[in-house]
Amino acid sequence: MSVMAKQRARERYYSRPWQGPHRRYDIVKEFVIALIVVALVTVGLAIAFGSPDRKPITLQEWAANAPGDFVATTVAELDGTSGTATYGAPYTNDPTAGQKLGPLPLQRWVGVREPVDTAADFVLGPLGTSANPAVTAALATYTAASADQQNTWATAYADALSKAPDGDPAQVATGDYGPVPALATGLLAMAKNGGLDGLLQEQGGFYQTNYARSLLFLADGSYLEDQARAENLGGDQWGMMNETGSYPGQAWLWLYTFWYQIPPFSSSDNADALVWGLMMVLSAALVLLPFIPGLRSLPRWLGVHRVIWRNWYRGSRTG
Amino acid sequence: MALQALTDPTGLISMDSTGPYLHWGVVQISVANLAVILLMLVVFALALFLPFPGSRR
Amino acid sequence: MSAPTTGTERMWTARLRGRAVQAFPPEQLLPDKQPAYVSSWIYVFGVATLAALAMVLTSGIVLALLGPQWYHVSNVGRFVNSLHLWSVELFFFTMVIHLWGKFFMAAWRGKRALTWVTGAIAFLGSIATAFTGYLIQSNFDSQWISTQAKDGLNSVGVGAWFNVLDYGQMLLFHVILFPLILGVLVIWHVLLVRRRGVVPPFAADDTVVPQQPEEVAR
Numbered sequence: 001m002s003v004m005a006k007q008r009a010r011e012r013y014y015s016r017p018w019q020g021p022h023r024r025y026d027i028v029k030e031f032v033i034a035l036i037v038v039a040l041v042t043v044g045l046a047i048a049f050g051s052p053d054r055k056p057i058t059l060q061e062w063a064a065n066a067p068g069d070f071v072a073t074t075v076a077e078l079d080g081t082s083g084t085a086t087y088g089a090p091y092t093n094d095p096t097a098g099q100k101l102g103p104l105p106l107q108r109w110v111g112v113r114e115p116v117d118t119a120a121d122f123v124l125g126p127l128g129t130s131a132n133p134a135v136t137a138a139l140a141t142y143t144a145a146s147a148d149q150q151n152t153w154a155t156a157y158a159d160a161l162s163k164a165p166d167g168d169p170a171q172v173a174t175g176d177y178g179p180v181p182a183l184a185t186g187l188l189a190m191a192k193n194g195g196l197d198g199l200l201q202e203q204g205g206f207y208q209t210n211y212a213r214s215l216l217f218l219a220d221g222s223y224l225e226d227q228a229r230a231e232n233l234g235g236d237q238w239g240m241m242n243e244t245g246s247y248p249g250q251a252w253l254w255l256y257t258f259w260y261q262i263p264p265f266s267s268s269d270n271a272d273a274l275v276w277g278l279m280m281v282l283s284a285a286l287v288l289l290p291f292i293p294g295l296r297s298l299p300r301w302l303g304v305h306r307v308i309w310r311n312w313y314r315g316s317r318t319g
Numbered sequence: 320m321a322l323q324a325l326t327d328p329t330g331l332i333s334m335d336s337t338g339p340y341l342h343w344g345v346v347q348i349s350v351a352n353l354a355v356i357l358l359m360l361v362v363f364a365l366a367l368f369l370p371f372p373g374s375r376r
Numbered sequence: 377m378s379a380p381t382t383g384t385e386r387m388w389t390a391r392l393r394g395r396a397v398q399a400f401p402p403e404q405l406l407p408d409k410q411p412a413y414v415s416s417w418i419y420v421f422g423v424a425t426l427a428a429l430a431m432v433l434t435s436g437i438v439l440a441l442l443g444p445q446w447y448h449v450s451n452v453g454r455f456v457n458s459l460h461l462w463s464v465e466l467f468f469f470t471m472v473i474h475l476w477g478k479f480f481m482a483a484w485r486g487k488r489a490l491t492w493v494t495g496a497i498a499f500l501g502s503i504a505t506a507f508t509g510y511l512i513q514s515n516f517d518s519q520w521i522s523t524q525a526k527d528g529l530n531s532v533g534v535g536a537w538f539n540v541l542d543y544g545q546m547l548l549f550h551v552i553l554f555p556l557i558l559g560v561l562v563i564w565h566v567l568l569v570r571r572r573g574v575v576p577p578f579a580a581d582d583t584v585v586p587q588q589p590e591e592v593a594r
Contacts, residue, residue, distance in 0.1 A: 246338025
């Protein structure tokens, strides 16, 4: 018999309605018992361990706890070197940015569907609402200058900040940074007194349910990531599986996060796209397992079924 | 005790401090996750080997 | 029951009813017996997963009724949130053990491939649903998970539509869209099990269909 004929014959064999002996089985009772047991276990676990709820980081908290990082991020948004500014689709139009899956620039193909102008949206826009005359003057000077001049100022200041001890704006070497320091410290002050959180969120209307702006700005800095890494949530710490505190996390993501830990993914610029592609293939293999020769014959070969059906196999030999 | 649980949001055993993690080469896993996975294997083995009531020869 | 009027049998309603009853006669939909080989504890993990899912849905409905910020400010809310978290952990716990069991039994045999397929897609769909749940916690976890996950999704273009930074969108995905899709998959999966019956054990010679239908599979 050919392999395919055998397969068809087996399918016929195992699809016949069962004519052999039966046993009483109360499935409704089984379901009710399962419900009660699961409910009791759930309540028990909830009482014993509760659940995590670590408070979100506000821009105010960020500005208060890591002002150097906040200022550095602000300048990066101005001079277009921040993560968001150099991201490419779907936030910015940059034909050189974006990951590729092999030769396919999938990220770029979808285009800019969530447009963000980091300088205007994160810095200049919010500062425009300020009544502080120093800020208003700095803003006027900045917007009147040419794009080249703006960039020169911002890049110089960013450079000086990185060389200052602890990135402290107060200890930056003197230099020609134009109005940029005033803009950055103006935004810092706005964040420290809590105004920036609501301002960034409210852009575009009274009701906003999209937190993209606030989250992108926050994630451009190091503060959020530092807090996350302290809880082993970083990508190279198997973070996808983990939870804050000592709670169990998402053990089912073990294989997804595993690839990020090993080469070539751990050092690739296209790691996200590559891992996605790989997991899509593996997921398809899982779903289509019944149709994959070799793989679908594995269970019979492995023999665990002999334990599961040991009563049946024993009975049929003597039956 | 249940009443206390309803007024104590963090549960009887506080799990808010960053939990212990085990390291083995490139593998890094929280004790909590490891416990869950090990428990799954134990329960699976029990399900396979524990006798099921009512089975007749 | 009155005799059908002339031409009833060709009506869409009658045809659909006929096919439904043929595929799922009541004794098969809610059977009071199972083949004798269904005698192992591994078989309870499917129903355990359903029970855990019922717990997830119930706790989720309470959270939905009181709104997504409730559990931050109420102790009872935090307790219901804990119920939701642990029922989800139990759900994945039992579902994966169920998957392991079904794999080792090669439960897709005998025209049961679709049962496996719907189950596997439901597994993956559950992961996606849980993921959106983590995003709408409106806490530090949500901030980190959303800003990290956006990179994975954006890298292949999916992030442009499935915007994990959009709290409103993720809330709706988690509370209504994904549960609806998952519900359809789960119901389909369970109906398929009822339709085809529990897969029989491997038999020594399974390439020859026995002549007498009463012969027991060995």
